[in-house]
Amino acid sequence: MKAEIISIGTEILLGQILNTNQQWLSQKLAGIGIGVYFHSTIGDNPERLANAIKTGLERSDIVITTGGLGPTVDDITLETIAGALSLGLRLGKRQAHIPEGAKVIENRLGTAPGFIVDKGGKLLIALPGPPRELNPMFERTVAPLLRKRFGSEGILKIRTIRMTGLGEEAVDRKVKDLLESPPPLTVGIYAKPALVELKIMAKAKNDKQAKTLIDRADAKITARLGKYIFGRDSETLEGAVGSGLLLSRRTLAVAESCTGGLIASRITDVPGSSKYFRLGIIAYSNDAKIKLLGVRPGTLDKFGAVSRQTAMEMAENVRTAAGSDIGLSVTGIAGPSGATKGKPVGLVYIAFAGEKGCYCSEFRFRGEREVVKFKTSQAALDLLRVSL
Amino acid sequence: MKAEIISIGTEILLGQILNTNQQWLSQKLAGIGIGVYFHSTIGDNPERLANAIKTGLERSDIVITTGGLGPTVDDITLETIAGALSLGLRLGKRQAHIPEGAKVIENRLGTAPGFIVDKGGKLLIALPGPPRELNPMFERTVAPLLRKRFGSEGILKIRTIRMTGLGEEAVDRKVKDLLESPPPLTVGIYAKPALVELKIMAKAKNDKQAKTLIDRADAKITARLGKYIFGRDSETLEGAVGSGLLLSRRTLAVAESCTGGLIASRITDVPGSSKYFRLGIIAYSNDAKIKLLGVRPGTLDKFGAVSRQTAMEMAENVRTAAGSDIGLSVTGIAGPSGATKGKPVGLVYIAFAGEKGCYCSEFRFRGEREVVKFKTSQAALDLLRVSL
Numbered sequence: 060m061k062a063e064i065i066s067i068g069t070e071i072l073l074g075q076i077l078n079t080n081q082q083w084l085s086q087k088l089a090g091i092g093i094g095v096y097f098h099s100t101i102g103d104n105p106e107r108l109a110n111a112i113k114t115g116l117e118r119s120d121i122v123i124t125t126g127g128l129g130p131t132v133d134d135i136t137l138e139t140i141a142g143a144l145s146l147g148l149r150l151g152k153r154q155a156h157i158p159e160g161a162k163v164i165e166n167r168l169g170t171a172p173g174f175i176v177d178k179g180g181k182l183l184i185a186l187p188g189p190p191r192e193l194n195p196m197f198e199r200t201v202a203p204l205l206r207k208r209f210g211s212e213g214i215l216k217i218r219t220i221r222m223t224g225l226g227e228e229a230v231d232r233k234v235k236d237l238l239e240s241p242p243p244l245t246v247g248i249y250a251k252p253a254l255v256e257l258k259i260m261a262k263a264k265n266d267k268q269a270k271t272l273i274d275r276a277d278a279k280i281t282a283r284l285g286k287y288i289f290g291r292d293s294e295t296l297e298g299a300v301g302s303g304l305l306l307s308r309r310t311l312a313v314a315e316s317c318t319g320g321l322i323a324s325r326i327t328d329v330p331g332s333s334k335y336f337r338l339g340i341i342a343y344s345n346d347a348k349i350k351l352l353g354v355r356p357g358t359l360d361k362f363g364a365v366s367r368q369t370a371m372e373m374a375e376n377v378r379t380a381a382g383s384d385i386g387l388s389v390t391g392i393a394g395p396s397g398a399t400k401g402k403p404v405g406l407v408y409i410a411f412a413g414e415k416g417c418y419c420s421e422f423r424f425r426g427e428r429e430v431v432k433f434k435t436s437q438a439a440l441d442l443l444r445v446s447l
Numbered sequence: 448m449k450a451e452i453i454s455i456g457t458e459i460l461l462g463q464i465l466n467t468n469q470q471w472l473s474q475k476l477a478g479i480g481i482g483v484y485f486h487s488t489i490g491d492n493p494e495r496l497a498n499a500i501k502t503g504l505e506r507s508d509i510v511i512t513t514g515g516l517g518p519t520v521d522d523i524t525l526e527t528i529a530g531a532l533s534l535g536l537r538l539g540k541r542q543a544h545i546p547e548g549a550k551v552i553e554n555r556l557g558t559a560p561g562f563i564v565d566k567g568g569k570l571l572i573a574l575p576g577p578p579r580e581l582n583p584m585f586e587r588t589v590a591p592l593l594r595k596r597f598g599s600e601g602i603l604k605i606r607t608i609r610m611t612g613l614g615e616e617a618v619d620r621k622v623k624d625l626l627e628s629p630p631p632l633t634v635g636i637y638a639k640p641a642l643v644e645l646k647i648m649a650k651a652k653n654d655k656q657a658k659t660l661i662d663r664a665d666a667k668i669t670a671r672l673g674k675y676i677f678g679r680d681s682e683t684l685e686g687a688v689g690s691g692l693l694l695s696r697r698t699l700a701v702a703e704s705c706t707g708g709l710i711a712s713r714i715t716d717v718p719g720s721s722k723y724f725r726l727g728i729i730a731y732s733n734d735a736k737i738k739l740l741g742v743r744p745g746t747l748d749k750f751g752a753v754s755r756q757t758a759m760e761m762a763e764n765v766r767t768a769a770g771s772d773i774g775l776s777v778t779g780i781a782g783p784s785g786a787t788k789g790k791p792v793g794l795v796y797i798a799f800a801g802e803k804g805c806y807c808s809e810f811r812f813r814g815e816r817e818v819v820k821f822k823t824s825q826a827a828l829d830l831l832r833v834s835l
Contacts, residue, residue: 066486070635071469071470071473071486072473072482072483072484072485072486073473073474073477073483073603073648074469074470074471074472074473074474074475074476074477074483075474075635075637075646075648076470077465077467077470078466078469078470078486079465081459081462081466081488082459082462082464082465082466083462084462085459085460085461085462086461086462086463087462088462089461089462094460095460095461095462096460096490096495097460097487097488097489097495098454098459098460098466098486098487098488099485099486099487099488100469100485100486100487101485102484107484107485215461217461217463219463228518231518247457247458247463249458249463249464250577251577252579258458258463260461313729315708315727318712318715319711319712319714319715319716319720319724319727320703320708320709320710320711320712320714320715320727320729321708321712321715322708323707323708323711323712323729324706324707324708324709324711324712324820326707326708327706327707327708327709327729327731327781327820328707328816328817328820330782330783330784330816331784332707332731333731333732333785336707336731337731337732337734337735338728338729338730338731338732338735338739339703339707339708339727339728339729339731340726340727340728340729340739341701341708341711341715341726341727341728341729342726343715343720343721343724343725343726343727344721344725344726344769346725346769346770347725347726347769350768351726351728351739351768351769380738380739381732381734381735381739382734393715394718395718396718396719397721426556428716428718429716430579432712432715432716
């Protein structure tokens with residue numbers, strides 16, 4: 060069962076609108092077990108749109124169009140589709156025209172209804188462009204229809220395994236055999252700065268069978284990469300840290316320099332973080348490091364603000380100041396300026412102080428200022444996660 | 448001059464990735480005066496990709512592909528393009544292959560280079576998928592080449608006016624006449640949480656004529672909405688705050704509660720912020736507010752942590768602790784829990800302490816935890832911007 064999505068609107072081709080409908084519809088269709096083979100976007104041009112619709116109905120079983128159904132002169136979808144399928148137009152409710160023989164999809168949040176045309180066993184489904192109209196129309200009318208008609212052909216289930224602390228190429232090497240899995244199980248690898256995701260996808264008759272296939276692949280991946288995995292699907296690293304702190308009933312304080320509050324902000328993105336997060340100090344200046352964090356001037360003089368010694372004093376002292384179980388600190392050079400001899404941009408020290416003492420790790424990150432900040436926050440949160 | 452963009456990757460068709468490259472490239476091409484006529488997305492399938500490339504080179508003058516250039520087995524772009532154009536592969540720098548006769552586009556932030564093939568006067572431009580690699584490669588290498596080759600056919604110039612502190616509907620009412628401007632000048636409105644953008648677009652023979660048209664509309668918008676405008680195009684609110692602090696030679700310290708470090712993190716996203724940012728204290732617990740920020744226990748008892756009085760003590764005391772010119776504070780309830788009688792989720796106090804004294808504003812924000820955090824940071828930074 061092949062589907063394709065055609066988005067209509069010159070504003071998309073001009074880059075004025077980010078097309079989120081393609082992603083949303085693709086996820087929904089995957090969930091029903093319908094594969095999407097093409098996305099395309101066409102401007103408000105009848106000839107190019109008619110071509111796209113004809114091509115779509117030749118190569119796909121389901122063609123979904125989005126946009127161009129409104130009342131303005133730019134909105135050409137209705138007539139173009141009718142023309143491309145050699146159908147007349149009839150007057151529906153509220154003065155809206157729809158092609159002869161089409162089933163109307165009610166639009167409760169906008170003026171233009173959608174419609175479904177069944178043409179020789181192939182479906183053309185026209186939906187409006189605004190997501191807040193399209194989404195409920197798809198959920199209420201289109202999804203049940205597709206499920207009923209094609210639902211017996213199975214489903215596609217996806218699980219994402221999320222890791223940090225190991226690069227894409229190293230992960231790739233560890234799971235090369237899985238990345239080459241033949242259908243119905245496929246595994247894909249996706250990398251962002253300081254984050255690698257493995258997506259396990261299984262096509263199966265039903266949810267249970269798909270889950271069994273996915274669990275088996277997940278177990279293999281976990282056996283090889285377990286210590287780098289911080290979560291699955293929508294689980295975040297800061298959420299994992301929060302769960303670890305809650306479970307071990309420990310509290311946290313953070314002293315930041317180069318991350319400038321990013322670590323504390325991520326920790327406090329988690330609902331309920333006030334149960335374990337006590338205090339954050341962002342000591343950007345040496346003066347603040349001395350006055351607020353009690354770093355000894357001698358340490359700063361001898362080793363510098365970006366040093367193992369300063370990081371450890373920051374972690375120990377923020378722990379003491381907050382009266383928390385754990386003190387975490389980072390100091391480094393986010394760039395673009397600030398590098399000195401022997402201390403390049405991207406040099407970062409992360410220290411952890413707990414009941415058993417204090418330790419510090421050195422990192423060298425690459426990238427622009429915000430990337431170094433983010434990578435540092437990932438490494439610090441992961442160090443915290445592993446220690447819990 | 449017709450261009451089209453082909454995105455490559457099964458993960459996009461599965462809805463696992465939001466395709467932002469199409470919008471970004473479309474905006475950039477529009478800025479050079481090159482019209483984009485088609486967007487399409489193809490999975491990691493050599494046959495369908497080869498067809499798309501052949502069709503693209505028949506109907507368009509410029510075909511830009513994104514994605515599929517990496518070293519993994521999914522990455523099929525390189526060989527498929529070479530095959531579709533009947534070109535051999537040659538070994539370039541760093542063991543990377545590129546098609547014979549292609550010009551290499553250096554990738555400083557990733558492993559896979561891009562390339563440009565000139566085939567009978569038509570251009571095929573292959574770029575990697577990750578935006579952080581694609582964007583600088585386009586700006587540095589592709590844009591200058593396209594401008595040189597096609598720049599004489601007229602241009603589309605876009606300026607974005609960025610505002611906060613006023614809702615979309617209120618902005619809409621103030622510039623309704625401009626939103627209905629006929630070509631060659633068009634104005635569009637786009638809204639996100641605590642951010643409204645007006646995009647002014649002008650088509651003209653050259654940059655100067657387009658600039659004149661845009662300047663005229665900008666002046667009208669500024670006359671009506673000036674105090675809400677914090678920047679244009681890529682200017683950020685935190686950047687505007689930074690410029691204001693640098694210009695007035697003032698230093699800043701921040702005391703945060705519900706934003707949990709987000710304000711400090713945004714301020715320190717700006718390169719050079721160490722010149723004016725001294726200290727941030729994230730006092731999540733009452734204990735930290737008392738010990739680190741010197742908030743009086745009596746104030747917390749009588750008025751609560753989320754109160755005008757606590758906010759003002761936080762702002763004044765963080766200013767004193769840091770020895771900075773300005774102290775900024777926020778305290779509020781980000782949710783989902785934490786609401787009490789008379790103090791709902793979204794209630795926020797923002798206080799500003801400077802040489803002339805201290806004042807505080809009350810806000811009531813709607814949305815989920817992260818939205819409330821972001822809206823609070825927008826309001827706090829904007830209060831700072833306006834005060835400078």
